[in-house]
Amino acid sequence: MNIVVLVKQVPDTAAERTLSEADHTLDREGADLVLDEINERAAEEALVLKATLGAEISVVSMGPDSALDAIRKVLAMGADRGIHICDDRLQGSDAVTTARVLAAAVRTVADVDLVLAGNATTDGQAGVVPAVVADLLGVPQLTHIRELTVDAGRVRAERETENGEVTLDAPLPALVSVTEKINEPRYPSFKGIMAAKKKPVETVALDDLFPDADDAGFLVTRTRVVEAVPRPARAAGIRVTDDGSAGRQLVDYLIAQRLL
Template identity: 45%
Template sequence: MSLRIVVCVKYVPDASGERGFADDLTVDREGVDGLLSELDEYAVEQALRIAEAAGGDASVTVLTVGPEDAREAVRKALSMGADQGVHVEDDDLHGSDVMGTSLVVASAVERAGFDLVVCGMASTDGVMGVLPALLAERLGVPQVSLLSEVSVTGGVVSGRRDGDTASEVLEASLPAVVSVTDQSGEARYPSFKGIMAAKKKKVESWDLEELDLDAELVGSAGAWTEVDTAVERPARSAGTVVKDEGEGGLRVAEFLASRKFV
């Protein structure tokens, strides 16, 4: 039986741009360029390696939730080599926090069918890192998180988690959810052939009705958290220039001591 792998990806604001909040205090996703979250590229890469190790007896589906532009994240993953994509889009999803998002993702994963769900360690906008655990709970399957190595053999997913002082090897029976770190292996670059092939690959579009979800459970209406206030970061002030006339080191030490850095 073919191994069904689902990779969860997110379309996020470019970290190199000026990120901020919209008028309703949700993340501004229209005033800045977006892209496939870099940390999710590692998840796509590991899913493709697992599929390749299965000798072609596996399929990789890329799943994202978000507005129309989020489809670009799916296309990027397809150009890397994934087989098909799913884009969940619905106006009522606006303002969803991780609780609502995990509900939608779990419903979409179940509809797509899965043996293994692969996630990045966190998104580069919210940086919460809890969606894999919430997803596993909603799906009722085990999770193995923060892996720097991952493989699937005989219906078991296993991998290595590296800590500050030690590494541990973990495993779980399929179906399961795993998350991988940015140490799991560099993501491949899409080739020209892959980019052209991605244009012909199927991307399904689903909404809340097709997932049989109530709009009140997601979006701003169903969010467990909200941003109360937000202020712009103050402009960086001019620094203090110390002209070294033989006592530069002393002046620097005095400055650090005055700020209680030393």
């Protein structure tokens, strides 16, 4: 069984983040970058399947040179090989272009049975890339999954959304995107970290994935940020001293704010 895990390096949500003055994209030079948490859970699920079904795991990530760290972490967890899509022309790619490039990279892996991804990344939160990748690959998509079983050439999954729960079933090959409820990812062991340094990672560019395309026909992004301003400082609140009329003061304030 061959499994592909899609991962992304994102800014640490607990650290300070700033935007570039030139194009208002993330200033990666000043950001603390980490493997996205939901992607870790997708990788963990792949490793569980590897232990039970004897699967081979390929890790695919699109990003600058630093994205190799995200790939190496999943290799240290136990994945077998990596594919790093690195091309300056992909900076600022939108969701459609990202999905198109990832799908092309998945196609380079022979006989893929299952593609695993997080349901959304913590930096963009678009939540559409896995679905678009599945559509481009022409495989069934099972999204927002919290429990997964693979058996007899089929995948069975429990899906949870804000509207309820449902059981999904599809033949392989298929794509599954998972939520944070799927599992608790393991920590790479020292042995795994050392072994990851020797595992193969292939670096590919746009020309490798789309040899017949030219720059004019490859639209990297269809949107751009024209302006970004700092969040305004939080204004001081209004303190109400209860002299017997506090209730009336609160009601008057809510009416003034059009909350009542």
